Amino acid sequence: MLAADRSNRFDRLLEEAQTLTPADTREQIVTAIFQTSAALCRECVTHRHNVKRDRTEQIDRIVTSKRWGFPIMLALLAAVLYMTIAGANVFSDSLARLFGTVETYLTMAFQAIHAPDWLHGLIVLGLYRGTAAVVSVMLPPMAIFFPLFALLENYGYLPRVAFNMDRLFKKTGAHGKQSLTMAMGFGCNAAAIMSTRIIESPRERMLAILTNNFVPCNGRWPTLILLSSLFMAAGYTGGWNTLVTAAVVVAMVLFGIIVTLAVSWILSKTALRGIPTHYTLELPPYRRPKIMETIIRATLDKSLYVLKRAVTVAAPAAILTWVLGNVHVGDTTVLAYLADGLDPFAKVLGLDGYILLAFILGLPANEIVFPILLMGYLSAGALTEVDGLSSLKQILLDHGWTWLTALNMMLFSLLHYPCGTTLVNIYKETKSVKWTFVAFALPTAIAIMVTFATAQLARWLGLV
């Protein structure tokens, strides 16, 4: 048979087949196969009573059920955040006081050796104070949040999160495994980009890459938790305050997931069209983690890793920020000059020039965005020391912050472009400048649109 002739006959066959195809063919085929397997197993497999296995199945029946899956997920997240926020408040203040005391001694030491003023400014007021601010503000939430999160992860809960989300992702035209890569994104977006390799189809993998950024990573959790606890629950006291703070962060995460789903849906209807592929998600048995080991590892590995990253990037940034804040052009500093330039645009988004500048300078790592902002504010004249959360809030209030500024900074942090490391990984994985640019521009555009909308809405309604 000639190849062309053969090819034509195949096409005619496919045409004929398509006219005979019921709408849910794939579903029917898969169902028939699954039912056959199940029937075979019912006849050929017997389970001796086994407590461990039963427990996993019993738990899964509840935590992955349609009715309880999502409420349990949200409740667990809220509980983890509640404990984080409640605990971090205590820690943060004492840590800041400690750093304050050390600073006094450092200043005395500098005076004792008659060091020039600029050196004291650079080292103590720039480098030390900036680093201390990062540590005292970021370490406490991390030291509580990461171990709690790691316990859930090691117990085997994350695959269940993926299982619950799977239905939603399939509906948007994305791959169910995207829920797994999204779950990894809660830890680190850069690592999650690598993990998208588990998605075979290039189309679905690209969806997962482009939307991974919309869940907060290690570098952004502290910012979200911090801003939420400072501004979002101002009217409440005691336990309610913590609860509202946690609720706002949960809402942020939910919003991030909604954006992930919405963007996946839009992309799979436009630029990345296609049908989702089938796959089997394995749910490993629950295992009781070694609790102490998990806590120690999470604290040492994750908290110190993030902190190290923050400090190593923040230290040079602190010096740079201090220099920018102290080198004068005419009668204004370079920092103020840049921030003023960004200010009009930032104001439209409900932010200010310093916040936007912090996001831009913070491209290498999300961890340093807030520290840079703080240094920017401090170098701009407000010479208070950061000794705890209340004075931190005062600094922000002095720079005209309202709840809207905090909300929009949280939203911008949640939605904006991925950090430098993540972008590098996206390029490595896609080998495409175009898609890397999309991965940068798409979230940024969404961040700008959303903050613009909330700012305008709040102002129009007269809420600020």
Add this chain to the structure above:
Amino acid sequence: MTRTNYTIALMGNPNTGKSTLFNVLTGLRQHTGNWPGKTVIRAEGEFAHRGATYRIVDLPGTYSLYSNSADEEVARDFLLFERPDLTIVVVDATALERNLNLALQVLEITGRVIVAVNLMDEAKKKGILINSKKLENKLGVPVVPISARNKEGIDKLMNTVDAMVRGRIKTNPLSIQYSPEIEQAISKLMPNIRETVGDAYPARWIALRLLDGDTSLLAALKQPPQRDTKEEGAYACCGSVESI
């Protein structure tokens, strides 16, 4: 003259111990590891048993033959176009139900199949008992319980292989019953398919794939790949996911 050279394909879900079995059979040291997707390019080896030489091909682990990914296409194309003399489907005894899904799909393509139920030791520990005789009757192909890791059941597997290639075992593979709607469509398509592809390919299975709109299979059928080509590792991207 009797043949003495045979090709065996090794198939199965990811992480069922295919590569461990491969190593046991060939004495090679294919890298094995406890995570899915270890075998990213197809590995080949040889072993001799009772005067016959076997070329054994360790295919990447797959959950289905639906052309969802490059891996599944590789496995599917191997069965369709290289037509191994025998396919050993390795299934995980501790997750038999899920693993059988693939075995059933393989049975739709070829009846020359042995189902090796691996990880029997682990199943025993978990209190899972598998009646392999019954399973064998139901599936209509030999079922051999093994523990590749402990080298248990390997002799029986090799003897079954031997008996099968020499035609001493006749198989009667289980055929999945689909919904009346689909069964009707299949019987309508079958005559035309037989006419087009001849007896070289499993007509019923192709009918199913056509109904499912599997265009990748169609492309492969139009342009059957050269037999015995060694593929490049172009789809080799299933490394372990670093934990964070």
